[in-house]
Structure formats: C-alpha cells, structure tokens
Amino acid sequence: MKILVCISHVPDTTSKINFTDGDTKFDTNGVQFVINPNDEFGLTRAMWFKEKQGASVDVVNVGGPETEPTLRKALAIGADTAIRVNAEAKDGYQVAKELAKVVKDGGYDLVIAGRESIDYNGAMVPGMLAEMVDANFVTNCISLEVDGTNAKAVREIDGGKESVSTTLPLVIGGQKGLVEESDLRIPNMRGIMMARKKPLNVVEPNGASTETGTVKFEKPAPKGEVTLVAPDNLDELVNLLHNEAKVI
Numbered sequence: 001m002k003i004l005v006c007i008s009h010v011p012d013t014t015s016k017i018n019f020t021d022g023d024t025k026f027d028t029n030g031v032q033f034v035i036n037p038n039d040e041f042g043l044t045r046a047m048w049f050k051e052k053q054g055a056s057v058d059v060v061n062v063g064g065p066e067t068e069p070t071l072r073k074a075l076a077i078g079a080d081t082a083i084r085v086n087a088e089a090k091d092g093y094q095v096a097k098e099l100a101k102v103v104k105d106g107g108y109d110l111v112i113a114g115r116e117s118i119d120y121n122g123a124m125v126p127g128m129l130a131e132m133v134d135a136n137f138v139t140n141c142i143s144l145e146v147d148g149t150n151a152k153a154v155r156e157i158d159g160g161k162e163s164v165s166t167t168l169p170l171v172i173g174g175q176k177g178l179v180e181e182s183d184l185r186i187p188n189m190r191g192i193m194m195a196r197k198k199p200l201n202v203v204e205p206n207g208a209s210t211e212t213g214t215v216k217f218e219k220p221a222p223k224g225e226v227t228l229v230a231p232d233n234l235d236e237l238v239n240l241l242h243n244e245a246k247v248i
Contacts, residue, residue, distance in 0.1 A: 001055040001146065001168075003046045004106060006099060006113035006125070007074055008036035009067035013118065019217045026217065028066075035070055038114025042174035044184055045144060046112055047078045053146070056080050058106065062089045062098045068200060075195035076187030082198070087205035090213075092124035097208030099125070100132035108169070110146065115139050115173035123173070130171035138164050142177030 011017065012034050018027040035043070049055040059074040060083040061067050071082040085098045103111055111133075116123035123139075130137035138144075142161070143154035149168045154161050156175070187195070227244075229237045241248045 001049065001053060001110060002106065002108045003049060003055050003057045003110045003112060004103060004108040005039065005043045005046050005057060005059045005074070005079065006111065006129075007039050007043070007059045007061045007070060008114065008117040008119075009033050009061060009063050009070040010036045010117050010119045017219070019219075023217050024214060033066075033070060035073060036114050036117045036119075038116060038118070038175050040184060041176055041178040042112035042114060042172065043074055043077060043079065044179045045174065047185065048179070049110075049146065050078065050080075055110075058083060058108075060085065060099060060102050062087055062095045062205075064088060071200060072195050073187060075198045075200070076191040077185045078191065080198065082200040084200065084202050085205055086202050087208075090210045092120075092122045093128060093211045094208045096125045096128035096132060098205055099129050101206050102203070103129070103133045103135075109149075110151075110168060111135070111171045112144075112174055113172065115141070115175045126171055126173035133169065133171070135169040135171045136166045137171045137173070138166065139173030141172045141174045144172060144174075144178060 010033065012032040015031040019025060020027045043059065046055070046057045050057045057079045058081045059071060059079045061071055062085040064086070068084060071084060075082050083102055085102065087098060089095050111129065113126040113129070115126065126139060127137055138153045138155055140156045141153050142156055145152045151166050151168060151170050153164045153166065153172065155164060227240060229240065238248070
C-alpha cells in the first residue's frame with residue numbers, strides 16, 4: 001500500500017502573530033513553524049501502517065524552501081520520501097490541484113490529510129482533492145483500519161460517531177483521535193541523522209490558478225476590562241449585572 005501524507009507548515013500556536021503591508025501579509029519574523037497538528041496525527045497513523053503492514057509512506061507539502069525543515073521532521077519521524085511542490089500556497093483550490101497531480105503521478109492508494117490546518121481553518125483541501133483524483137473521502141476521521149483494498153473508518157458527527165466502510169483509493173481528513181496524543185512521535189537522534197539521507201524531491205507546480213484572494217487580516221479585538229466583586233457583596237453583583245451588563 002502506498003500512502004501519501006499531506007503536511008501543512010503552520011505557525012506554532014504560542015507564536016506572537018503580526019501582519020505587515022497594511023495588514024495584508026503575515027509577518028513570519030520570529031515565528032516558529034511546526035507540522036500542522038491534524039497532519040501529525042495522520043502521519044503517526046501512517047507510520048503504524050508502515051510498521052504493521054509494510055506500507056510505504058511519502059509526505060508532501062505545497063510551499064517554498066522555508067517549509068523544508070518541517071518536511072525533514074516528517075522524514076525524521078519515519079516517512080520514506082518527501083515531496084515539496086515549489087509554489088506558494090495561496091488558497092485551498094490551488095493547493096488541492098497541486099496535490100492532485102502528485103497523487104496521480106505517484107499512484108497512491110491512501111492519502112491522509114488533516115481535516116483542516118490551524119492557520120486558515122478552511123477544511124477544504126481534503127474534500128476537493130478526493131474529487132479531483134476520483135477517490136472515496138472520509139473527513140473528521142478518528143479511526144482508520146485498512147485490510148487489502150477495504151477500509152473501515154470512524155468519523156465524528158454532531159452528537160456522536162459514525163462508522164463507515166469504504167474502499168481504496170481513499171482520502172482521509174484526519175484529526176485528534178486518529179491516534180492518541182501519547183502515541184505522537186518525537187524524532188530521535190537516529191531518525192534525524194537518517195532523515196538527512198532520505199530524498200526530498202522538489203517538483204515544479206502545474207500552474208493551478210487561485211480562486212480567492214486575501215483582502216486584509218485582522219486580529220480579534222482585545223478583551224474588555226474585568227470588574228472584580230467581593231464574594232460577600234451580592235448586592236453589588238446584582239447591581240452590575242442589572243444596570244451595566246443588562247443580563248438580568
């Protein structure tokens with residue numbers, strides 16, 4: 001089984017976010033980038049298929065040279081080969097089109113992507129990719145088993161979980177639960193050294209067009225001040241809730 005894991009290069013959530021050029025561009029200065037958490041769950045599951053079922057695991061990213069450290073980390077975790085599509089990721093449609101060519105050229109049976117990236121939270125790429133490569137699709141996936149060409153998945157739905165039986169080729173939109181957080185892997189020294197020798201192939205984009213554009217970024221408004229009320233001053237609390245907050 002050939003598996004392709006889509007890797008997004010995203011800012012660490014602890015990084016301070018700023019914008020430049022009139023709030024139209026993201027300022028990367030001083031920002032630490034990591035593997036998108038949803039993709040990391042998928043990569044860890046792919047490693048299980050590699051170790052238990054002999055699958056091959058490649059990783060792919062659409063981005064510039066600055067994303068290569070993130071791909072190298074995926075190789076250090078255990079992926080066999082990395083592919084970087086040499087294009088700036090501008091919107092979900094463009095990324096899906098670029099990934100679709102990689103999937104078709106590589107003849108992959110299973111594509112594991114995160115259900116969404118934590119920077120844009122669009123949740124569009126896996127579904128569009130599945131349509132473009134004519135594959136089955138399961139998103140919000142929290143469990144995946146593959147037996148030959150048959151697959152069983154569990155996905156989160158409103159108010160519960162849904163079990164799905166399907167067949168390969170298959171595209172998965174994975175998330176937390178696909179593996180346990182305790183199973184996530186930290187590259188060890190041996191993995192880091194081996195990653196330096198593994199291939200990282202740079203392919204040129206197919207020129208997919210973008211369908212959306214960024215007008216402006218805006219940070220959330222700062223939170224208002226907090227009024228503290230002594231626990232024994234119930235009259236003051238009621239007064240504030242009635243006359244200022246106007247909730248009673």
